Amino acid sequence: MLTWCPLFQRHTFTDEEKRSYIDAELCLMRKPANLGIRGSRTKFDEFQAAHALQTEIAHFVGQFLPFHRLFVWAHEKALRVVCNYTGSQPYWEEELDAGAFSKSMLLDPILGFGGDGAGPNGCIRDGPFANYTNPIGPGYIIHDHCIERQVNDMFSMAALPAVVNRCMNMTAFLDFWPCIEGGPHGAGHGGIGAEMLNPISSPGDPLFFLHHAWLDKLWWQWQAQDPSSRFKEIGGNNWANLTANVGGPPPGVMPPGMSPPPGGFTPVNLTRPDDVPKPAIYGDPGDVTTLNHLLYLYGMVENRTVSEVMDTSGFLCYQYV
Template sequence: MVSFSIQVLVALLGAGAALAMPVEEKRQDAACTGPLVRKAWHTLTDTEKKSYIDAELCLMKKPSASGLRGTRTRFDEFQVAHALKTEIAHFVGQFLPFHRLFIFAHEQALRKECGYTGAQPYWEEGRDAGAFSKSILLDPVLGFGGNGVGPNKCIQDGPFANYTNSLGPGYLVQDHCIDRDINDLFSTTAAAATVERCLNTTTYLDFWPCIENGPHGAGHGGIGAQMLNPVSSPGDPIFFLHHAWLDWLWAKWQAKDPKARLTDMGGNNKGVLGGVFGGPSSPGFGAPGGPGGPGFPGGGAPPPNIPGGFTPVNLTRPNDVPEPLVIGDPGNTTTLSHLLYLYGMTENRTIAEVMDTKGVLCYVYDS
């Protein structure tokens, strides 16, 4: 692991070399044999579920080695890497590629550092749309524990009930529990009709905002609290299954027309966190007239001061958090040459390299 300042320097110095190879050639420069097969959580055996949970607990026990702000454990490192990229990883074209690489990095850490032999599972949220509170994902033994209780909304059961998170909400560095505030109404944007509407789009510029404004909102708003915060949401381990589901949807959409869609990219490079309050400058969470934000079906601004979620304080980047850098794209249009960097969580990749899951990432989905 490397510190933030060194990693950014490496990213800057390496950007030219990474982009020297033609984009299409670089996307296909690695053979993928025997890809990992990602499966839906509800299809896993009890043994497979326990194996995944044990590996996540392993990351929660391993000490941080990166020097990243506020981290104590390897699990924390993924949370802060997400926080540091928030402003250029949401409401932008790289939203789906960034999270694809982010989930891959987490999957690789589980496998390489914690003896996990499976692949990253995903939560097929459409099965639970409108009824997250009854999902098997919240099982106290072979799941992620249930809802939060009390004024701090701390989860009380399950394997992660005793984890002390040092990050969040937002950019804050402070100890707190893993908190949840489940809302079944907010989970309705995972419904089949919403998903199908997105899958029936024909261009990335239509598909990406549809996903970010709709199904993306189901997992974040339906679980609530920390998951509802766009900066620190990976503090709840459910985050990784939620975004694996979104990645599965993107892969399904790409598979409908791979010749065109494995190179179809666009959008703006710089997002605005104000977009979560319905700002006009981005297609962000809760944009007026949109299909719904993270738990706010129908669009419009979310109510203020949600526990762990949206508050002016925890969505304001503090002075000790440097502004993330856009590398590889000279303007404000996301291209395949855009460099994805995760502060040492995994190897830096261009968007071109992660467009096909059967390339350098080498995984597929079970359906």
């Protein structure tokens, strides 16, 4: 069996490489769903649907980084297997655009992902994804809508080098992971806003995968500082407390000069409705994340343990440049 070892690259693609990646994403948006995941019509939707159903066990928990590592890899594999993509998975090095997401090359209408939302619904107004009808969201709702954005340059300041470096200088996983999830993670979601800001349905914006590839790169770099221990270092809770509304970054992670807008950040209700099945946790009795914790993706790829995704040179077979 032929195994590829793709690179995950910065968004320094040639124009041809940019078109190739976007064309592959558009291909996923045309291919019909076949896994029966709640609300999905296309292969692209399946990723959003799988993410929505596991929101409360994939965020503010120990498996946050491992889960999203496998999730981004599964998406990249779908681009290749389903849509014959042969390029690399790009990541958005958000430190370069921190505080100025609205001017990022990624929001270019021709060679990027389109720009900000407009009109009463905040629909993307230009670019390759402007006419996509998303059947999932906001949140757990099954509802046809456009891909929405509300770009916020202030929120993107949580990707400033000072914030990233603060996390990278931490020596324990139980300090590093919450710092990444609370700071840089919030920069991409809040900086793009709307669809991306909803923790449940955020993969409905294709920028999600470039954002989370960048977060995975940060984890990859952090692990490489001490591989003998950090390829095995995991911990944290298995269940998140999402009963309260969640808005902006938690205290202590906002960079100097950044403060909440008047009236505070817009809260997002993460409470799972009764008609959405409660996700199950496999491999981990109790409420402590271990290397045996099973990462579950509803048949998109084979289920894997946290242990199997700790080192990207294993079956994941990729590296960052």
